[in-house]
Every structure is written in structure tokens, then in C-alpha cells.
Amino acid sequence: MLNLFSLRGLPWTGADGQQKVQLTAAELESLRSELADIEEREAHMKARLEHIDGILRSARLSGYLYIRTRWTALPGEPAPIDDTKINDWLPRFIVLHGQCIFFYLLSTDLSPQDSTLLSDVVEVGSLPSFTREDEGTRYSFYILTRQGLRYECSHVSQIQQGQLKTYGEFGWGLGAVRCV
Numbered sequence: 001m002l003n004l005f006s007l008r009g010l011p012w013t014g015a016d017g018q019q020k021v022q023l024t025a026a027e028l029e030s031l032r033s034e035l036a037d038i039e040e041r042e043a044h045m046k047a048r049l050e051h052i053d054g055i056l057r058s059a060r061l062s063g064y065l066y067i068r069t070r071w072t073a074l075p076g077e078p079a080p081i082d083d084t085k086i087n088d089w090l091p092r093f094i095v096l097h098g099q100c101i102f103f104y105l106l107s108t109d110l111s112p113q114d115s116t117l118l119s120d121v122v123e124v125g126s127l128p129s130f131t132r133e134d135e136g137t138r139y140s141f142y143i144l145t146r147q148g149l150r151y152e153c154s155h156v157s158q159i160q161q162g163q164l165k166t167y168g169e170f171g172w173g174l175g176a177v178r179c180v
Contacts, residue, residue, distance in 0.1 A: 048110055065153045066138065067092040067103065072148040087132070089154060101143070103151075120145045127152060 023031070066089035092113070093104040099119065102112040127140035138154040145151075 048108070051110060062093070062095045062097075062107075064091055064107070065094050065155050066090065067094075068152050070150045070152060072144070072150055074148075089138075094153075116143070116145055116149075116151070120147065122146050127154075130154075 068088050068090065093107040093109070095102040095104065095112075099117055101116045101118065101121075103114040103116075105113050121143055123142075123144040125142055125144075127142055129137050129139045131137050136156060138156055140152060140154040142153065143151040
């Protein structure tokens with residue numbers, strides 16, 4: 001719609017003290033096409049918001065956490081290096097919904113970047129809290145899966161960290177999970 005007023009070369013004519021725009025058939029069709037595209041994008045965005053709203057309303061838990069992933073060392077491999085000085089924590093939107101933990105890049109994404117079945121979670125434990133210059137103290141914990149993938153999670157709020165850890169202690173509502 002804004003392009004209507006920024007089109008160059010539109011002939012303006014003044015008749016009876018009013019300003020009018022004369023459009024060719026091609027220009028008119030282009031504007032109609034652009035309006036249809038805008039309406040389609042609006043409908044897509046509304047559907048996207050309704051989808052996200054539905055997921056969040058039925059989720060047991062959702063919110064932003066800082067996440068990094070690590071693989072556990074296989075038998076015979078050297079112990080992992082001490083990576084406490086490495087700042088590779090990335091903000092992710094976490095949704096605990098149904099039988100899965102979903103990891104979204106942003107809360108508005110339609111599909112998750114990663115997911116883990118709750119039945120694959122074998123261990124939940126605390127990690128030492130750490131301090132970042134820009135954000136203060138972060139409280140950390142990890143979620144270990146049967147495949148050896150370890151999600152390390154941190155948040156500036158102890159409540160958020162404690163809430164997820166509590167779910168783990170009660171087996172995510174599915175069964176026994178070892179808590180360390």
C-alpha cells in the first residue's frame with residue numbers, strides 16, 4: 001500500500017480542485033497483485049500466531065533458556081576438554097508439550113529446530129552456576145538423553161531452572177529419570 005504513494009512517474013492531474021492519479025492497466029494490476037500478496041501474508045501470520053498460541057496454551061512449560069549441546073565421550077575417547085570459558089550459549093525457546101521437549105530458535109517459529117522425546121531423557125542434573133559480565137549469574141542444569149546428547153541449559157532466574165529440574169526429578173510425568 002505504501003508503494004502506491006512512492007511510485008514514480010504517476011501522472012497527477014488537477015480537475016475541479018481535486019488531485020487524481022491516472023494508472024495504466026498494468027500499474028493497476030500490479031497494485032492489485034501487491035494487495036493480494038499482502039493479504040496472503042497477513043492470513044499466514046494470523047495462522048502462525050494461532051498455531052503458536054495453541055501450542056503455548058497446552059504446553060506444560062515454555063520459555064527462553066540459554067542452551068548448548070555436548071556429546072558424552074564414548075568408551076576409549078579422551079575426556080572432554082574443559083569448556084567453561086567458552087561462551088557458546090545460544091538463546092532458545094523451549095516448549096515442554098505432550099511427550100516431547102521442543103527447542104525453537106524463536107518463540108514465533110512454526111517448527112522446532114530440535115526435539116527430544118521425554119522417554120529418551122535418562123538423567124537431569126545441576127551444573128555449577130557461572131557469571132557473565134553482561135548478564136550476571138546464570139543458574140545451570142543439564143538434560144542427558146539415551147543417545148548421549150547432553151543439553152546444557154542456563155537461565156538468570158533460579159526459579160526457571162528449578163522448575164525444569166523439578167519436572168526431571170518427577171520423571172517428566174513418564175517414568176524414572178536419574179537425577180544427579
